[in-house]
Amino acid sequence: MTNSSLNAANFGNILKTVVESFNPGHLAHAIRRKVPENKLVEHIRNELLLQPNTKVAKHFSHQYGYFGKITFLYQPGVDLFALYDGYLHGIEVKLPTLKNNFVFYKGVDEALAQSTYGLDFSWIIHFYPIGYANLYSYCKWMEYTIKNSRCPSIGYIAATTKTCQFCVCPKKPFSKALKVDEDLKNAVSHIRNDLNRRLRQ
Numbered sequence: 327m328t329n330s331s332l333n334a335a336n337f338g339n340i341l342k343t344v345v346e347s348f349n350p351g352h353l354a355h356a357i358r359r360k361v362p363e364n365k366l367v368e369h370i371r372n373e374l375l376l377q378p379n380t381k382v383a384k385h386f387s388h389q390y391g392y393f394g395k396i397t398f399l400y401q402p403g404v405d406l407f408a409l410y411d412g413y414l415h416g417i418e419v420k421l422p423t424l425k426n427n428f429v430f431y432k433g434v435d436e437a438l439a440q441s442t443y444g445l446d447f448s449w450i451i452h453f454y455p456i457g458y459a460n461l462y463s464y465c466k467w468m469e470y471t472i473k474n475s476r477c478p479s480i481g482y483i484a485a486t487t488k489t490c491q492f493c494v495c496p497k498k499p500f501s502k503a504l505k506v507d508e509d510l511k512n513a514v515s516h517i518r519n520d521l522n523r524r525l526r527q
Contacts, residue, residue, distance in 0.1 A: 333413045334447050334496040338481055340380075340410075341417070344373040345451060345483055346490045353455065353487055356421060363421040366453055367405045370417065374408055381409040381525040389520075396513040402439040409525040413499070414518065416440040416448045423455065430464045431471050437480045444518025446499035449481045456486050469493045 327335070348369050356365035367384055374382045387403035406417040418436045422428035437448040452468065454461050465484040472480050478498040484491050506514075 328498075330413065330446065330499050330502070331495075331497045333411055334415075334481065337408070337410045337413070337415055337447070338449070338483070338492055338495050340374070340377055341370070341449060341451070342483055342490055342492050344370050345453065345485045347373060348453065348485070348487070350487045353453075357423055357455070362423055363405070363419045363453075366421050366451075367419050370419065370451075371406055374406075377410075379411045383407045383525055386521075390517060393513040393516045395509045398442075398513070398517075401442060402436045404436070404440055404443065407443075407445075407521060407525060409522065413446040414444065414521060414525075416443065416445045417451065418449065419451045419453070421453045422458065428464075430467045434468075434471060434475070434480075438475075438477065441479065441500040442514060442517070443521060444501070444514045445479075445521075446501065447479050447481060447496040448500075449483065449496075451483045451485065453485045456488060458486075461486070465491065465493060 348366055352365065352369055356362045359365055371382050371384050374380050384406050385403065386407055388401050390398040404416045405419045408415045408417065418433040420432045433450040437450050440448045468482055472482050472494045479496050479500040480494065481496045482494040484493055
């Protein structure tokens with residue numbers, strides 16, 4: 327196992343433990359909010375801040391304009407950034423309610439687009455209420471979609487207040503996945519350096 331894949335597995339286990347600590351009381355409070363997942367984002371952030379070798383920032387987006395020949399287009403919002411043992415992780419949180427329409431692939435587009443920030447890994451967390459219709463199928467199709475995308479940099483955790491599954495573990499950082507145009511590489515490197523600086527402050 328490489329250092330990067332070991333880092334992903336270790337961080338995934340920490341993230342799973344943190345998500346498992348989101349109890350029915352937390353969930354009841356979250357569902358009363360206008361944006362339910364914000365409560366889960368706050369909970370995950372607070373719990374991650376207690377972990378050694380971890381720095382965290384939340385709700386980050388649209389910070390950049392131009393770099394060299396590259397114009398930064400509308401950038402994805404990221405619920406949480408974490409710097410864990412030298413590797414950057416993005417976390418996208420989705421908390422469907424029994425009332426809303428929820429597509430099983432929610433968060434995949436954002437997870438892929440997070441690579442433009444120079445992250446090493448991106449995580450999607452779906453936290454379902456107990457009794458959510460077809461919960462098992464939602465998780466299975468999400469797992470299938472990520473694995474079939476052949477993107478080795480995205481992880482997926484599916485949870486309720488009773489269970490938490492580490493469904494997909496990332497294996498390779500975005501930066502190692504493919505060769506890119508030099509201008510894009512420089513622009514992404516610029517953002518990554520800035521994020522590292524922000525998280526280390």
